[in-house]
Amino acid sequence: xxxxxxxxxxxxxxxxxxxxxxxxxxxxxxPGGDPAQRIAGRTAxxxxxxxxRKAWGFDQAWYVQYGEMMKKLFNSLRxxxxxxxxxxxxxxxxxxxxxxxxxxxxxxFSLVIGAGIIWFVCGVLVGVIAAVTQGRWTDRTITIAAxxxxxxxxxxxxxxxxxxxxxxxxxxxxxxxxxVPLTQDPIQWGYHLLLPWLVLSILFIGFYGRVMRSSVxxxxxxxxxxxxxxKGLAPRRVLRRHVVRNSLIPVVTLxxxxxxxxxxxxxxxxxxxxxxxxxxxxAADNVSRLDLxxxxxVTLFGAFFIVLFSALVDLAYAWLDPRxxxx
Amino acid sequence: xxxxxxxxFSLDTASVLAAExxxxxxxxxxxxxxxxxxxxxxxxxxxxxxxxxxxxxxxxMAPLYAHHVAHTGPNDxxxxxTFTRNGKxxxxxxxxxxxxxxxGETILVPAGDPVGPQWFSAGxxxxxxxxxxxxxxxxxxxxGGINSLKIGIGSALICVFFATVLALLAxxxxxxxxxxxxxxxxxxxxxxxxxxxxxxxxxxxxxGLPLGFATLHGNSLWIPTLIIGIVLIPYVARPIRxxxxxxREKEFIEAAIAQGxxxxxxxxxxxxxxxxxxxxxxxxxxVANNILFEAGLSFVGAGVRDPDPSWGNIIQQGxxxxxxxxxxxxxxxxxxxxxxxxxxxFGDGLRDAxxxxxxxxx
Numbered sequence: 001x002x003x004x005x006x007x008x009x010x011x012x013x014x015x016x017x018x019x020x021x022x023x024x025x026x027x028x029x030x031p032g033g034d035p036a037q038r039i040a041g042r043t044a045x046x047x048x049x050x051x052x053r054k055a056w057g058f059d060q061a062w063y064v065q066y067g068e069m070m071k072k073l074f075n076s077l078r079x080x081x082x083x084x085x086x087x088x089x090x091x092x093x094x095x096x097x098x099x100x101x102x103x104x105x106x107x108x109f110s111l112v113i114g115a116g117i118i119w120f121v122c123g124v125l126v127g128v129i130a131a132v133t134q135g136r137w138t139d140r141t142i143t144i145a146a147x148x149x150x151x152x153x154x155x156x157x158x159x160x161x162x163x164x165x166x167x168x169x170x171x172x173x174x175x176x177x178x179x180v181p182l183t184q185d186p187i188q189w190g191y192h193l194l195l196p197w198l199v200l201s202i203l204f205i206g207f208y209g210r211v212m213r214s215s216v217x218x219x220x221x222x223x224x225x226x227x228x229x230x231k232g233l234a235p236r237r238v239l240r241r242h243v244v245r246n247s248l249i250p251v252v253t254l255x256x257x258x259x260x261x262x263x264x265x266x267x268x269x270x271x272x273x274x275x276x277x278x279x280x281x282x283a284a285d286n287v288s289r290l291d292l293x294x295x296x297x298v299t300l301f302g303a304f305f306i307v308l309f310s311a312l313v314d315l316a317y318a319w320l321d322p323r324x325x326x327x
Numbered sequence: 328x329x330x331x332x333x334x335x336f337s338l339d340t341a342s343v344l345a346a347e348x349x350x351x352x353x354x355x356x357x358x359x360x361x362x363x364x365x366x367x368x369x370x371x372x373x374x375x376x377x378x379x380x381x382x383x384x385x386x387x388m389a390p391l392y393a394h395h396v397a398h399t400g401p402n403d404x405x406x407x408x409t410f411t412r413n414g415k416x417x418x419x420x421x422x423x424x425x426x427x428x429x430x431g432e433t434i435l436v437p438a439g440d441p442v443g444p445q446w447f448s449a450g451x452x453x454x455x456x457x458x459x460x461x462x463x464x465x466x467x468x469x470x471g472g473i474n475s476l477k478i479g480i481g482s483a484l485i486c487v488f489f490a491t492v493l494a495l496l497a498x499x500x501x502x503x504x505x506x507x508x509x510x511x512x513x514x515x516x517x518x519x520x521x522x523x524x525x526x527x528x529x530x531x532x533x534x535g536l537p538l539g540f541a542t543l544h545g546n547s548l549w550i551p552t553l554i555i556g557i558v559l560i561p562y563v564a565r566p567i568r569x570x571x572x573x574x575r576e577k578e579f580i581e582a583a584i585a586q587g588x589x590x591x592x593x594x595x596x597x598x599x600x601x602x603x604x605x606x607x608x609x610x611x612x613x614v615a616n617n618i619l620f621e622a623g624l625s626f627v628g629a630g631v632r633d634p635d636p637s638w639g640n641i642i643q644q645g646x647x648x649x650x651x652x653x654x655x656x657x658x659x660x661x662x663x664x665x666x667x668x669x670x671x672x673f674g675d676g677l678r679d680a681x682x683x684x685x686x687x688x689x
Binding site: 011014015016018019022023026027147148150151152153154155156159160162163167261264265266268269272273283284287288290295298299302303306307 | 510513514516517518519520521522523525526527529530533615619622623626627628629639642645646649650653656657660663664667668671672675
């Protein structure tokens, strides 16, 4: 167990380092325009640009610049650290990147955790119902609805549902976009997030429903299920304790990875459409300005969660199926 | 009776039996022929394949439609133009001002709102309305479909090709090759994939992509195609690698190696045919996925950029005028849903036909 933890931790550090390197390379090596020129603006003189290049250190070798950036990032992460030049700041508006990401975390976490609960519970439920009623109309309806769900672009669904249900139409039942902090007003928080939750969940419910359905259909034919029935267990107990628990393994794996990927940038489009001002929207705004420090910050934030959750998934595996032990 | 029957045995009977054995009663059928028989009976899957082909054909005929029905190109602006509807002149973009409604109430018309769908009341012009630059949406929808389908199919080809080659190398050689490639997949996997794609898309749009032998221009369709194809490689390569690892332990591979088959022969003649059906199914589903991915990229401005049309960027334009011109965002979305749904259902049917006992059905 300790060996497993150490190995995963080492792997995570290597992966995060490589990720930060790749992001840096994309922005430095690929011709995307000179950052000094972008900071200076359109009316800058050559001398302005030269000065900015010196002040920000763009004239140094790329590995020096990379080292500086990483040092600043770690500085900004230290609690209680304040220094105008030692923190990682945006190239375009000089705001502290880590502070901006922290400000976006409540909205992003509220969105993804809420949607995650909805999609996991509904996906599993829908999949089990479809599998138990295999071939009947409930199964067919669920199968078709799931396919339609996974075929919709999430931003399009968000736009339309916002237009019909939240923008002053006769059908309006939701407040229009924006994020209300949980600490400020829990009821408004949930009310404002309900529509984004549902929109973000729909694709995943379809997807998880399909995986769960086939997983349950596979498990139902296992010998241990027949044994459980033969020894006279109630059908509900067989379903709950023997079928569903074992069928959950592929779904839990998917959930861990999807949940992390959604926190780390998968919810960009939903945040963007509903203007939730989360981490994803912060990233989207800065990507269009080609502002390296915020993109570096958000990418590492996302990669951190993806790496963390893939380790957690392996642990969950071991709990659900004692035959698989982390080594 | 029994005795007479046995005594009936002659050389003729033997020849009849032999004929039966090699005749039509026992026919060897390849797995592909069996799969085709199963697919042929799946009318739902075939129906949606026909729908997909129809969509492709309609998009391919975009120039014909633009020339002979709509009489305008995909990038022709009609901002200040009018067209004739039922003998009356109608502005393509509303001029703005105050008009009287049917009950005498005043209606404030904002300026610059595009006309909605005209169907066929304007003689083929603006069948699905106009966009904010006064361009014909129906024409742009068809041309945009060409771009979206090109990117979807092209990136799926790139993705499946590289994923297969890398998975074959990793799965067959194992050891150090496998470790290096798997770690490489881990890194791409750890990236927030959509964010990576937007970052690459925006950076490359500005500077283009110098490839040594050629430079891709900033608004070339190859840029989103390559980006989508490459960032999704690990998602395809991982499951294929797993399958190859399992196949590699099978007896027929051992037999081939024992017979002295070369490494390429084992890889391409023994392993590849065994994963071909998986690849075909994956390809169908990845085209569907990539069309959605492209739409998202173009929606945030990191894929196909105006004036080039794509389903994603038409929706993006419509999103700014949802209140007054909802059809602008609605129509391309429906096109995406139909195309992706058709591919998903056909892909499902294909998988059921090729591998009726597939373990994990995703």
